[in-house]
Every structure is written in structure tokens, then in C-alpha cells.
Amino acid sequence: MLRIILCGFGVVGQSFAKLLLSRSEDLYAKHGLKPRVVGVFDSVGSATSSAGIDLERLLETKKKYGNIRKYHNKERQANGLDMIKGMEAEVLIETTPSNYKDAEPGMSHIVTAMKKGMHVITVNKGPLALAFPSLMELAIYNQVQLKFSGTVGGGTPILDYAKNSLRGERIVSFQGILNGTTNYILTNMAAGMTFGEALDDARKKGYVEADESLDIDGFDAAAKLVILANWIMDMKVTIKDIKRTGIRNVTVSDIKRASSNHCAVKLIASCNRDLEVSPREVPKDDPLCVNGTLNAITFNSEHSGQQTIIGRGAGGMETASSILRDLLDIKQEMGRV
Amino acid sequence: MLRIILCGFGVVGQSFAKLLLSRSEDLYAKHGLKPRVVGVFDSVGSATSSAGIDLERLLETKKKYGNIRKYHNKERQANGLDMIKGMEAEVLIETTPSNYKDAEPGMSHIVTAMKKGMHVITVNKGPLALAFPSLMELAIYNQVQLKFSGTVGGGTPILDYAKNSLRGERIVSFQGILNGTTNYILTNMAAGMTFGEALDDARKKGYVEADESLDIDGFDAAAKLVILANWIMDMKVTIKDIKRTGIRNVTVSDIKRASSNHCAVKLIASCNRDLEVSPREVPKDDPLCVNGTLNAITFNSEHSGQQTIIGRGAGGMETASSILRDLLDIKQEMGRV
Numbered sequence: 001m002l003r004i005i006l007c008g009f010g011v012v013g014q015s016f017a018k019l020l021l022s023r024s025e026d027l028y029a030k031h032g033l034k035p036r037v038v039g040v041f042d043s044v045g046s047a048t049s050s051a052g053i054d055l056e057r058l059l060e061t062k063k064k065y066g067n068i069r070k071y072h073n074k075e076r077q078a079n080g081l082d083m084i085k086g087m088e089a090e091v092l093i094e095t096t097p098s099n100y101k102d103a104e105p106g107m108s109h110i111v112t113a114m115k116k117g118m119h120v121i122t123v124n125k126g127p128l129a130l131a132f133p134s135l136m137e138l139a140i141y142n143q144v145q146l147k148f149s150g151t152v153g154g155g156t157p158i159l160d161y162a163k164n165s166l167r168g169e170r171i172v173s174f175q176g177i178l179n180g181t182t183n184y185i186l187t188n189m190a191a192g193m194t195f196g197e198a199l200d201d202a203r204k205k206g207y208v209e210a211d212e213s214l215d216i217d218g219f220d221a222a223a224k225l226v227i228l229a230n231w232i233m234d235m236k237v238t239i240k241d242i243k244r245t246g247i248r249n250v251t252v253s254d255i256k257r258a259s260s261n262h263c264a265v266k267l268i269a270s271c272n273r274d275l276e277v278s279p280r281e282v283p284k285d286d287p288l289c290v291n292g293t294l295n296a297i298t299f300n301s302e303h304s305g306q307q308t309i310i311g312r313g314a315g316g317m318e319t320a321s322s323i324l325r326d327l328l329d330i331k332q333e334m335g336r337v
Numbered sequence: 338m339l340r341i342i343l344c345g346f347g348v349v350g351q352s353f354a355k356l357l358l359s360r361s362e363d364l365y366a367k368h369g370l371k372p373r374v375v376g377v378f379d380s381v382g383s384a385t386s387s388a389g390i391d392l393e394r395l396l397e398t399k400k401k402y403g404n405i406r407k408y409h410n411k412e413r414q415a416n417g418l419d420m421i422k423g424m425e426a427e428v429l430i431e432t433t434p435s436n437y438k439d440a441e442p443g444m445s446h447i448v449t450a451m452k453k454g455m456h457v458i459t460v461n462k463g464p465l466a467l468a469f470p471s472l473m474e475l476a477i478y479n480q481v482q483l484k485f486s487g488t489v490g491g492g493t494p495i496l497d498y499a500k501n502s503l504r505g506e507r508i509v510s511f512q513g514i515l516n517g518t519t520n521y522i523l524t525n526m527a528a529g530m531t532f533g534e535a536l537d538d539a540r541k542k543g544y545v546e547a548d549e550s551l552d553i554d555g556f557d558a559a560a561k562l563v564i565l566a567n568w569i570m571d572m573k574v575t576i577k578d579i580k581r582t583g584i585r586n587v588t589v590s591d592i593k594r595a596s597s598n599h600c601a602v603k604l605i606a607s608c609n610r611d612l613e614v615s616p617r618e619v620p621k622d623d624p625l626c627v628n629g630t631l632n633a634i635t636f637n638s639e640h641s642g643q644q645t646i647i648g649r650g651a652g653g654m655e656t657a658s659s660i661l662r663d664l665l666d667i668k669q670e671m672g673r674v
Contacts (some may be wrong), residue, residue, distance in 0.1 A: 019640070031505075155641025157502040165494040165502055168368075168662040287631070287647040290624055303356070303658040304492025304648065310624040311644040321640040325505040 002331060003050075005039040005087060005118075007080060007109050008095035009058075009068055012123055012150075013040070015316035016093070016323050017055040023324075033331050035091075039083045042096075045069030046078040048087065080105065084112050091119045091330060093323060097210070098126040100219050100239060110135065114142050119334075121326040123150035123319050129223035133236040145333055147326035152178065152224045155318025156311030157325065158297055162232045169301045171232055175270035176297030177290060178224040180313040181207045181215040182247050182267045186279075187291040189255050190264055195248070207293060217246035218267060218277040225269040225277060228297075233271060245278040254279075264289055339668060340387075342376040342421060342455075344446050345432035346395075346405055349460055349487075350377070352653035353430065353660050354392040360661075370668050372428075376420045379433075382406030383415040385424065417442065421449050428667060430660060431459040434547070437556050437576060440464040447472065451479050456671075458663040460487035460656050466560035470573040482670055484663035489515065489561045492655030493648030494662065495634055499569045506638045508569055512607035513634030514627060515561040517650040518544045518552040519584050519604045523616075524628040526592050527601055532585070544630060554583035555604060555614040562606040562614060565634075570608060582615040591616075601626055 006013055020027075020035060027033040036052040045068045047053050053071075061071045069077060084092065092113035096106050103126035110120050110127050120139070122128065127135060128148055139146035152158050162171060177183050184207055188198035199216070202208050207215075214220050222242040229235040247267050258265045263281040266289065270276050282289045287308040290296045295313030298306050312318055343350055357364075357372060364370040373389040382405045384390050390408075398408045406414060421429065429450035433443050440463035447457050447464050457476070459465065464472060465485060476483040489495050499508060514520050521544055525535035536553070539545050544552075551557050559579040566572040584604050595602045600618035603626065607613050619626045624645040627633045632650030635643050649655055 155506070155638070156644050157498075160502040161494075161498055165497040168665045169492070169658055285628060287624070287627055287633075291622060294624070296624075301492070304655045305652070307493050307646065307648040309644065309646050312642040315642070318641045321506055328505045 002033065002035045002091060002327070003038045003089040004035055004091045004093055005084060005089045005113075006037055006093045006095065007041060007106070008097075009040055009042045009062060010095065010097075011316035012095045012319045012323075013042070014059060014062060015320035016095070017059055019317065019320045019324060021055050031328055031331070033328060035327060038089050039078075039087050040068060041078065041080040041083055042068060044077075045071070046080070046083060047071040048078060048083065050088070081108060081112060084109060084118075085116070089118060090334075091121060091327065094120060094122040094124045096124055098124050098129070098214065098220070098223065100126055100129055100214070100223065103127040103130045107131070110146075111138065114138050114144050114146065117142060117144060119145040119147070119330050121147045121323055121330070123148070123323060125151045125220070125223040125227065129226045129239040132226055132230040132238060136230070145330050147329060148227065149326050150319040150322035151227050153295055153297070153309075154312055154314045155321045156295065156309060156313065157322070158309055159228070159231055160325075161309055162228070162299055166299065166301060166304075166307075169304055172300045172302055173270070173272040174228065174232070174297060174299045175268050175272075175288065177266050177288065177295055178269045178297070178313065179215055179218070179221040179267060180293035180295055181209070182218075182221070183291070183295070184293045186247060186250065186255070186265055186267065189250070189252060190259065194252060195250065216248055218244045221267055221269045221277045225271065225275055229271050229275055237275060241275055243274060243276040243278070247279050250279050339370065339372045339428060339664070340375045340426040341372055341428045341430055342424060342426045342450075343374055343430045343432065344378060344417060344443070345434075346377055346379045346399060347432065347434075348653035349432045349656045349660075350379070351396060351399060352657035353432070354396055356654065356657045356661055358392055368665055368668070370665060372664060375426050376415075376424050377405060378415065378417045378420055379405060381414075382408070383417070383420060384408040385415060385420065387425070418445060418449060421446060421455075422453070426455060427671075428456045428458060428664065431457065431461045433461055435461050435463040435466070435551065435557070435560065437463055437466055437551070437560065440467045444468070447483075448475065451475050451481050451483065454479060454481060456482040456484070456667050458484045458660055458667070460485070460660060462488045462557070462560040462564065466563045466576040469563055469567040469575060473567070482667050484666060485564065486663050487656040487659035488564050490632055490634070490646075491649055491651045492658045493632065493646060493650065494659070495646055496565070496568055497662075498646055499565070499636055503636065503638060503641075503644075506641055509637045509639055510607070510609040511565065511569070511634060511636045512605050512609075512625065514603050514625065514632055515606045515634065515650065516552055516555070516558040516604060517630035517632055518546070519555075519558070520628070520632070521630045523584060523587065523592070523602055523604065526587070526589060527596065531589060532587065553585055555581045558604055558606045558614045562608065562612055566608050566612055574612060578612055580611060580613040580615070584616050587616050
């Protein structure tokens, strides 16, 4: 049995709940996995049940009231940190929004859980961006697993590919389009919109984060670059080590000039000698040069040449599926001990 | 210790020998792997040494004489099958050329080795194309591992990605450009060459197999489709189940018509309801639409959308690196038993 505390019940949290509901039989039959969500909280409410929360009713409550306060018929709601400290569970899943100033509240959730001996799955990039090396040390010290497949590439298993599928191979460097929102904006600018028009359009489509600077100024891409550099290249870096330029100052004439060179302007995150996020010209026939909200990354390997992976970088269900992958890994590792 | 018999000493076999030489320290330090090649044979000669063949001298012999007969100073050379039957070794690596009529001599090498309890790594697609389901059964029956990473995608770990990186996800269908030679020809035709000119150019570059029908008529792509369908989709099929059309009848006007629809003609291998290899129009902005000798494959997954992997599909060193990956896997599995 695997008891789970879920932090955050936004798009990703709800998608994960739906995924558990729709796949419960198959997860048990194929993987022997019987997850039980014993606690869920978001910024305004919480639900707990050591016998397992009724996820269907929780989703209905969220849909009906916009939050989960009414799942229980009581006025006082458990505080998130108190829940982590007080409840018995094997795995914490952290899905609260990323922030790159102090990474709270995710940082406290993760640190508290690991110190208590819980495994952690995070799709919140903030804590990793600010403190990847020390969080990994903390995980090792407490003999718990810290998983984060969903932080880069959404449902596209970029981290797993680089770490596992390419085992026995050495990745020399890599470069990628890691933020779908800015790629969508740049694609629309190439089709004739100004930056302002393209940003408005992306906002209307719901592609832009509440704090739009996270996308536009390259914080999101930089956070993913931190995670890749630590995980794949064994670098010990944080977001402070990234040279970061966003797309705010990309002009229509920059894009036209690129186009006349058979190139497109893309926000590229690269790890070569330096770690850098900046708008750069990419040849249109380069596999990396994908359009719309797609993400893409090219690994330059020692013996197998360049390899590119392309996929949707975000989406609730995509990210939820990556959480499930992490959960299966944790279960497998636990079985080995 | 891992004793290896290597069948075939062409481009891939030599690349593998070079890779072992260049990485021997690292393989031992990082993976505890100490491979010892105890037998090598090709169609005209052989070398054996239970203490381990001097790969440097073997490569020099091959370079100097064009074959390995002179590695030993003796007239009679061991026959390949006799070597497999008579020598003690843990792993057979099969790199002789693919043929889709009877898959010999590779088929006999593989079957003989497995019946003897040896693990097998094959980059020869013939036996798998003709008899994947029964070879897999034979492997299970004899409790040996049958590995074939290098048969699809060369050094790009397409099979591993689909099977492992996407665990917990369901692949619904897939389509890909699995043959670099025909893609090179079609790319050149799109740039203005006729089929004949493009084929000549590909021949000059050394991209075309000795039996050019294997590329042009889609046998190579069909063989890879068989392997993918068996391995990823759990289908029990052989090359007879593939509906196959090559690129011989693709005309310049087909390509022009496609181009006016913002498409390119590509030899697509697809697994949907049917298994089919045929030239089809692909939108130019589809990530699958890669040029030159590149390979690409798009997996359509249930929850994570379309994911595309692009890489060089062939090359001696690329394929050799995939053999090494298989060898590391075999070692790991052996350790578990």
C-alpha cells in the first residue's frame, strides 16, 4: 500500500486524481500499485482520510465550489505543513505553483516531508531551481527518493531518456526549447504579430502563467535548465548560475532578419560550457526548430550523434502521467530495499 | 567476466572492437564490466583465444589484409557455427548482413547460441523480421536474453524509449521514417533530382546496401516495423504481415504535388490498425518531417500526446554504442539472477 499526501489541487492535482480513478484497475493488475490518497490540501482548504479520500467526491467538490473546503463538513481546515508533519504517508506529491524567489510553500513541504522519511514527487520547479544540489543531498541523507519527471517536458520523458535510455553513452552538451508559452509567442510573431499581440493571444489561450514574467523573462526555461544540468550533467548549479535573457526585447525585425537567413528566433536553453537561456536564431530545417507550444531538446552525444526529442511540454494530464511514472518508480525502488 | 563471440567483422563489428578498446577503463570503473572477446569470425576467417583476442591486432590485421585470416598463423579457420557450438562464452553478438529470404547465416548463429544458453545481441534484422515471436519464445524457454537495440534507430534508443521511458503510459499507434537511405533519396528528389540521380548519389556516398532492394523496396523499414510492433505493441507478427510499398515508383511530379500542399513525400512505416510501409505525404511542419539520412518516429500516447524522437539511424559507431548498451543490460540482468 502506498499512502499519498497531495499538495495543491489545481489543474495538475485534479488531473492526477482523475488519472488514478481511471487507471486504478490497470495499475493494480499490471504494476501491483494500489495508491491511497490520504491527504489533499491547497491554499484554502484540505481533506484527510486515513482510509483514503474519495477522489470522485473531492473532484465534484472542487468543481462545485471552486475549492475543497466543503469535502468535510467542518469549519477548521488542516494546515498543509501540519498535515505533512502529522499524517502517516509514504509519498508527498508537490504541485503548488513554482516561484523563484523563495520557492515557498513548496520548499517547506518538500524539506519537511523528506526529513520525516517520505519520498517526494515534485512538479513544482521552484525548490529544484533554487536548491537542487542541497535537496538531493537531503534526500540521500534521509534515504528517500526525490522524483521530478514532470518538471521538464511535461509528459515527454526527457529526463528519463537522457539518464536511462542513453546509459552507456556520454552527453557532451545539449540545447532545447523548454518553454511552450514563449515558443507559441515567437511562432505567432514569425507569422506577423507584434510581441504585444502575440502575448495577448497567448494570455487568451490560457498559456501564460499568472506571473507572466516566469515565462516571458525566461525563469521557467532557466529552472528547467538547472534541473537538466544537475540531473544529466552532474553539475551542482542553481538558477543563479544561469545567464538569462527573456523574449521581451525580441522585435519583429529580429524575426524577419532570421527568416531571411532561413532561421527562426527561438528561446534556447543551452548547456555547453555555459548555462544560458536566450533568444537565438535556429535554422528552420534543424529538428530543434519546432513551432507552437511544442518543446524540443537536442542532446549531443559522444558516439550516437545528435538526438532530438519533441513533445508537448505541458498540460494537466501530461504532467499527471509523469507523476504516475514517478510513483511506479518509487514503488519499484521500495520493493528492492 | 563476460566472454563474447562476435559474428561478423564489418563496419559494425570493427566499430564495436574500437569502442571496447577506447572505453575499457571507463566500462570497468563505472559499470564493473570487463568484456573479453574470445572468438570472432566473418565469412572468410576467424580468430579465437580463450584468454581474449587482442582487438588492436585484430583491427590491424583486418585493415592490412581486408580480412582477419592472418590473425592466427594457421591455414584452417574455424567455421562460425562450430565456434559457437564449441567455445565457452556468455554472449553472442551477431552483426552479419540482414537478409529477408531465410535470414541466414544469422538465424543459425542466434538459434544455436540460445539453445546453448548464451545471451544474444543482434544488430542483424533478418532473423527478427522473419521470426521475432518464435525467437523470443526460444529465448524465454532457454532463459537467455535476446537484445536488439541497434536494429532500430542505430544509436538512437528508440526501442528503449518506447518501452522504458514511457512506462506507465500506453502507446496507441506510431509512425516513422525508419530508413535513412530512402529518406536521403527523397530529400534529394525534393531538391530537384530524379529518382535515378538521387539513387546514384546515395550509392556514391555509400548509403545504399549491397542489395539495394533492401532499402529501395522498403524491406529494411518493414523489418524495423516488425521489431517495433512485436516489442512495443506486443503484436506477434513477421515481415509477411507488413503491407509494403517502396519508393521506386515515386516521381518528381508526386513530390511537386506534395510540396504545393506544404508536404514532403516520405517513406513512412506505420502501426495503427494495419502495419504498413509506403510513401506518404507528411506536412513540412510536422516534427516527423526530417531530411537527409535522419530517422524519426512519432509515438501517439494515450495521455502524453505525440512524442517524436529524431536521430541518426545508422553508422558503425552509433550501432556499436547500442551493442554496448545491450551488453550493460545483460550484465545487469545476470547480476540479478
